[in-house]
Amino acid sequence: MKILARAYCWWNPFDKDIEDLVSNCTTCQSNRPDPTAVPVHCWLLPNKVFERVHADYAGPFMGKYLFVLVDALSKWPEVHIVNNMTAETTVRLCGEIFSRFGLPRVFVSDYGTQFTSREFKQFLKNNGIVHKQGAPYHPATHGQAERFVQTVKNKLKAKGCQQKSLHHILSTILMAYRRAMHPATKESPAMMMFGRQIQSRLDLMLPLTTTENTEYVRTIKSFAVGERVAVRDYLASDKRRFGKVVEPQANCTITWC
Template structure:
């Protein structure tokens, strides 16, 4: 016996199964007894017989003793005394004992141990499931609640396509309150195809499920206590909390701070899409205060290029404008043109803004019109002929008209009327206006029609 064999025999003696028990069990085990005879006779037809040896009437496989089937459960129990795992049990067994299919027996014993099953670690994590990228904006949204934080909750809504973020503060997280918030959001952006959420009671309630079913929205829920499935919303829950904490000492309410954060977030290009959420959502530049530093671009009005105005006014033109008080129209003059279709008009010392459809050019004279000092009516200009048709000129009556009457003379009502050509009223003679450039305030020319008129009866005294 070599020194190594003596060492292993001493180790076996310390096992709960003695060497004597192993020797006696080997002599009664049919399978091992056949192997024992083959080893003793030196047959080679069994294959790999050279790996076995005999010591003290016990069979050894290399340096390990072969355990009979009768004693195998005791050996397994001893190897599993400290509820070690499969790997450690195999490592320990390979130093002392061996039998056919020992590795499989060790695995089955550990799997059937109730205590070990209850104390198992989590299984190896599989690669993170990546949601299929949506084909269009607002087709799949992820929602979750953050809080309580700053004495309130925040409903986080993220669009999986554009990464557009909505954060709505609320003091109630019931199903009814959540539905009311979602209704406002869906009214603005439309109904999504899929809504992903965790297993919160407000998301799993019958009221919420009925709301989603009525609007044709597919509800998907994550596994409990596995937030990574709803990673889109979970990530932004932490982002919103961190940003609000960073803005804690800044001025403004929570709502003001939240709006500032959302505006800058929606303006900033996203690392996964390469574009800002605002640009992807609205297909245009999401304008914020940072855009004020850019050069102002000229605004091109396509409609104005084809706009043809059939009338226009110049400063100083006499006009009448539409009023919306007791007077339907008032007279004034054009002061300045504002744009293509708007003018400023002065009326009674006040400036009115009117559209061209509310202005009519007029030739009527009114004391209310503040005409320029250089303006003079045509019929008062020197060497100007008297208008042929006085009815075309609207003359406001002067406050004072001086009339000269001749001595009273009684006239018979049967007196014939003179012809229109030489007829002159006897009792009413107007005083002629001097030929001057400046009209006399108390005197004004009275122009009558050339029609034949009968004198009023009150003059027949």
């Protein structure tokens, strides 16, 4: 438009007036291409494991939903198969996971109703957890959970998963993922989370390592003649019977009082 106008006339401010004309044209703005995408803001790396977690739901898949929670530092994934994705179910699942790994400092999710509900927000507030949410309509800002959701779904489809074998195949996928080196950390999620590698059937191919056996020293209790003792009598109604040592032998002889 500027080139065409310059062929016939010019005024001051020439460029600004034409740009204002186009920017105020509803038809032009409705049909213009999307602006160039800017780099997505990256989350800062946490200082310790399970300090920040990312959660999301996948499904429906074979009539079920998958609740996915990923630790931002170790990339350790938790996946639970549920019948619905209500706020009540989300609170219950988070409570179970937090009881094993402890409370995170930051919980990241999308704007799903289960995460924005009063019940879930109160759950986070009671546990001192900061709730952060990605930008609406920009799944890339919630990439930790989004990427793993796609990974799980692709693996389940590649396995030809059926509903009756869903739990078994999901466990197999999680086992392989948790012990495999993650490209971002150069360590397996298990090593990052626990400081050790979890064992699988692959470890059966390795030779057994033997450790030096330390001799077990058994302490033998000795009793002096005349010493009072208590004996557990499993046949009598009273649990304990009291007696006095008459003569020490291999099996002490006790006279009952």
